[in-house]
Amino acid sequence: MERISIVTRQTSKSLYETDDVLQLQCIGEVESINAMPSKDIRWCRKEKGKFKFISFQDPPLTDVVERSKDGCTVVQNSFLFYHVSQNDTALEIMCESGWGYACGIHGINATLNIPTKDTKPDEWxxxxxxxxxxxxxxxxxxxxxxxxxxxxxxxxxxxxxxxxxxxxxxxxxxxxxxxxxxxxxxxxxxxxxxxxxxxxxxxxxxxxxxxxxxxxxxxxxxxxxxxxxxxxxxxxxxxxxxxxxxxxxxxxxx
CATH class of the missing domain: 2.60.40.10 (Immunoglobulins)
Structure with a gap:
């Protein structure tokens, strides 16, 4: 994977809060079949020490930005909108290609730690x-x-x-x-x-x-x-x- 990052039009924050919506970007190589990705880049989130696949309101947006000369790989760009929730106190996101059934076991991946504020559970x-x-x-x-x-x-x-x-x-x-x-x-x-x-x-x-x-x-x-x-x-x-x-x-x- 080349990189994973937070993309936003607003000024970057040192800490993100509940209900913030982050635009995440991941760029990396993906195996291809007939010059098309065999599997799109996948996004996962760490929960209780293990990465798990995330379900989203809107699916990730992916496109191919480069193809190898031999046609075996493509470079794919994946965008994701992530809603920071009440439980995201130690948020770690992973993107991966060539993935298997479980997140982070097979393929190549990159991770991103997103700093979040104390979500103040007593707040109404x-x-x-x-x-x-x-x-x-x-x-x-x-x-x-x-x-x-x-x-x-x-x-x-x-x-x-x-x-x-x-x-x-x-x-x-x-x-x-x-x-x-x-x-x-x-x-x-x-x-x-x-x-x-x-x-x-x-x-x-x-x-x-x-x-x-x-x-x-x-x-x-x-x-x-x-x-x-x-x-x-x-x-x-x-x-x-x-x-x-x-x-x-x-x-x-x-």
Missing amino acids: KMWPILIHDKKSLLNPEHIILDGLGKTIHLQCTASAHSNNSSLVRYINWCFKKEEKAKWTQVILQESEENASSNSGGKITYFSKIQYHVTVFDSDVHFLCEISKSQTCGTGFTFVQTIVHVDKRKGNICR
């Missing part, structure tokens, strides 16, 4: 609160309702590494109707809808409530938080939004 991620009516998702920059007496639905989504799911006891929905007021729990006429999923080592929580707009509403501040208690304002991570009610025109703006 929350998405902006979604607001919709019975028909469709509402544009947060220009929400228009027919008037008061309407119902809006608010959805909150949060995720973290599944090892930290024990930190969560409550998803609190809180609100206040003045900027300087204290957060209090939203009193629900209907039950809160909650769901969760656990996939790929990450757990995701979903929570949805209904809020009925009345003549008492003008500016309504909403808060969704992940907390160890049911007391509003105690969450270790949160998202919030403001709903403004125009009582004359029935407009709601965020």
Whole structure:
């Protein structure tokens, strides 16, 4: 193999973080049949001390950049887009040609160590609160309702590494109707809808409530938080939004 490297249009980092997408390049000789590669360059990743074949969202892009005069070999260039994940704390990638069943056993290979940051397994991620009516998702920059007496639905989504799911006891929905007021729990006429999923080592929580707009509403501040208690304002991570009610025109703006 001639070389394996990280190719990027951005400034190279000394440490790469979770959710970074790296473009990797590998160039090397491959045996050919009728001037075509017998096997494309293959990519592997070290897991628990052994290299294993990687499955990708998008397959590697390969092309031939040179052919030998005798037609026995070709030089192949392989590009790969790699997504740095939560578990990539000591990332080592291999590309190889002339490979057998297991990675790194037969053929010629080259390896690349990619430095990554501590992925902070206790860190939670929350998405902006979604607001919709019975028909469709509402544009947060220009929400228009027919008037008061309407119902809006608010959805909150949060995720973290599944090892930290024990930190969560409550998803609190809180609100206040003045900027300087204290957060209090939203009193629900209907039950809160909650769901969760656990996939790929990450757990995701979903929570949805209904809020009925009345003549008492003008500016309504909403808060969704992940907390160890049911007391509003105690969450270790949160998202919030403001709903403004125009009582004359029935407009709601965020």
